[in-house]
Amino acid sequence: MRTKIIVLLSVLAGALLAWNLHTIFLRVPDEASQGAVFRVFYFHFPAAVTSFTLFFIAMFSGLVYLRNRDLRYDSAAAAINEVAFTFALITLITGMIWGRIIWGIWWAWDPRITSYFICLLMYFGYFMMRRAIDEPHRRARLSAVLSILASVDIVIVWKSIEWFRTQHPGPVLEIRGGGGMAPGMEAPLFWNVLVFLLLEAALVLVRMRQQLIQSEIESLRRYAHAF
Amino acid sequence: MKFLRQAWAVAAKDLRSEIRSKESINASVAFALVILLLFSFAFDPTSDQVREIAGGLLWLVFAFAGTLILNRSFARELVNDCLDALLASPVSGAQLFLGKTIANFVILMAVETLALPVFTVFYNVHWTQSIGLVFVVMLLGTWGLTVIGTLFSAMTVNLRLRELMLPMLVYPMMIPALMGAIQLSSVLVAGEPVGAENQIWFRLLVAFDVIFSLLALALVETVLVG
Amino acid sequence: MDRNFEYMFYGFTAAWVIVIVYVISIALRERRLRDELDRVKRMVEDQEREAKK
Numbered sequence: 111m112r113t114k115i116i117v118l119l120s121v122l123a124g125a126l127l128a129w130n131l132h133t134i135f136l137r138v139p140d141e142a143s144q145g146a147v148f149r150v151f152y153f154h155f156p157a158a159v160t161s162f163t164l165f166f167i168a169m170f171s172g173l174v175y176l177r178n179r180d181l182r183y184d185s186a187a188a189a190i191n192e193v194a195f196t197f198a199l200i201t202l203i204t205g206m207i208w209g210r211i212i213w214g215i216w217w218a219w220d221p222r223i224t225s226y227f228i229c230l231l232m233y234f235g236y237f238m239m240r241r242a243i244d245e246p247h248r249r250a251r252l253s254a255v256l257s258i259l260a261s262v263d264i265v266i267v268w269k270s271i272e273w274f275r276t277q278h279p280g281p282v283l284e285i286r287g288g289g290g291m292a293p294g295m296e297a298p299l300f301w302n303v304l305v306f307l308l309l310e311a312a313l314v315l316v317r318m319r320q321q322l323i324q325s326e327i328e329s330l331r332r333y334a335h336a337f
Numbered sequence: 338m339k340f341l342r343q344a345w346a347v348a349a350k351d352l353r354s355e356i357r358s359k360e361s362i363n364a365s366v367a368f369a370l371v372i373l374l375l376f377s378f379a380f381d382p383t384s385d386q387v388r389e390i391a392g393g394l395l396w397l398v399f400a401f402a403g404t405l406i407l408n409r410s411f412a413r414e415l416v417n418d419c420l421d422a423l424l425a426s427p428v429s430g431a432q433l434f435l436g437k438t439i440a441n442f443v444i445l446m447a448v449e450t451l452a453l454p455v456f457t458v459f460y461n462v463h464w465t466q467s468i469g470l471v472f473v474v475m476l477l478g479t480w481g482l483t484v485i486g487t488l489f490s491a492m493t494v495n496l497r498l499r500e501l502m503l504p505m506l507v508y509p510m511m512i513p514a515l516m517g518a519i520q521l522s523s524v525l526v527a528g529e530p531v532g533a534e535n536q537i538w539f540r541l542l543v544a545f546d547v548i549f550s551l552l553a554l555a556l557v558e559t560v561l562v563g
Numbered sequence: 564m565d566r567n568f569e570y571m572f573y574g575f576t577a578a579w580v581i582v583i584v585y586v587i588s589i590a591l592r593e594r595r596l597r598d599e600l601d602r603v604k605r606m607v608e609d610q611e612r613e614a615k616k
Contacts, residue, residue: 150574153575207574208574239496239506251560258552259488259552266548270516273537274516317589323597323600330604330607334607337611
């Protein structure tokens with residue numbers, strides 16, 4: 111049953127993506143000042159929005175674990191955080207490539223890219239910590255706490271760097287990607303958000319299933335040792 | 338009040354132990370001096386440009402030296418199962434955490450107070466007219482560092498790679514507090530008054546301290562006990 | 564404008580390379596997990612048979 115859901119999600123994502131790519135490449139005109147590279151934004155923005163949302167969903171999953179101590183919620187949180195991490199990485203790299211053209215430099219130290227980098231560092235620590243703990247409930251507990259702290263902190267970090275950068279304007283100015291876009295150009299953006307969400311849902315489900323297999327292996331090992 | 342009294346009992350224990358052995362404070366002050374020395378090779382200490390980054394240097398030194406203290410905070414209780422004894426005692430996890438945070442705060446403030454004159458001399462900065470405000474910034478910033486650091490010390494106490502994991506987890510979390518402290522210190526060290534545009538950093542520091550103190554107190558029981 | 568096309572392709576390539584690498588790593592992990600599961604199951608069966616003797 112689950113496999114069917116995963117396949118369905120992937121196929122749907124693939125189909126939507128193909129249709130959307132057609133629109134992005136052939137229908138949407140080049141943006142006035144940026145030329146063709148603007149189209150990278152069609153992947154940068156969905157990756158950013160979806161990964162950010164996933165981090166918060168994972169935090170809630172961790173909270174549910176703390177409430178009812180069901181390890182499946184911890185597996186879900188870990189899977190969601192992992193997928194979110196991957197897409198945050200995509201956000202960062204596509205952002206850097208876009209920035210290289212728009213602003214002339216690979217790394218602009220603006221609030222969004224800096225906050226995302228800090229976010230990646232914090233969740234890298236999250237995965238390192240998970241690997242360092244063997245006992246499942248302890249791992250779940252500490253992961254949930256770290257997830258809460260990271261999610262709260264990322265909001266504060268974002269705001270503080272924004273204030274920091276308004277005081278010391280760097281070589282670049284913020285480009286609010288959403289505003290000022292011609293109506294025809296916005297639609298593929300939101301379709302791509304849907305594509306990414308479907309893709310991420312499929313990946314999360316696959317990873318969750320793997321986490322459950324991992325738990326089964328661990329419990330079988332413990333059973334074997336009991337002999 | 339009983340809550341605070343018991344937390345203070347834990348703090349007093351840690352402080353007494355530290356005053357007698359002076360392990361953490363010696364190592365931490367020595368480390369701070371070494372970092373100040375190393376920074377002098379990275380930048381020309383006497384140039385005017387250093388004045389601009391002086392606040393940043395100062396707080397990086399405090400953050401690095403602080404990690405030494407924070408690491409030991411819960412780790413010192415592992416010997417002879419002291420941590421288990423503390424958890425089994427009537428003192429709640431939150432009181433234990435608060436006590437240790439207060440102790441770490443006092444020790445780190447002591448380290449900073451010792452390092453500050455050295456920094457002033459090495460980098461030739463003048464801030465004596467605003468010493469009160471500098472001290473306030475130190476208090477606020479150090480509390481933020483200590484609260485986060487002690488919480489993570491509790492989290493990593495039983496982990497395999499504790500000494501590596503603590504800095505890696507803690508530094509990203511501390512960034513807002515560090516940023517606020519650095520901004521304010523840079524302004525004060527340059528001898529300028531704290532203007533309206535810098536008020537926001539005070540608010541950030543206070544908000545950070547309040548939010549993370551409450552969050553830590555709420556979460557520490559889960560971290561320590563389950 | 565040519566330069567911008569070039570970087571656009573870099574951007575797309577980077578994004579999809581990361582996704583593909585991730586999916587491949589998931590697939591490899593799947594195979595490794597299944598192998599390990601079979602191995603551990605066989606180990607448990609052997610131990611149960613030993614215990615029955």
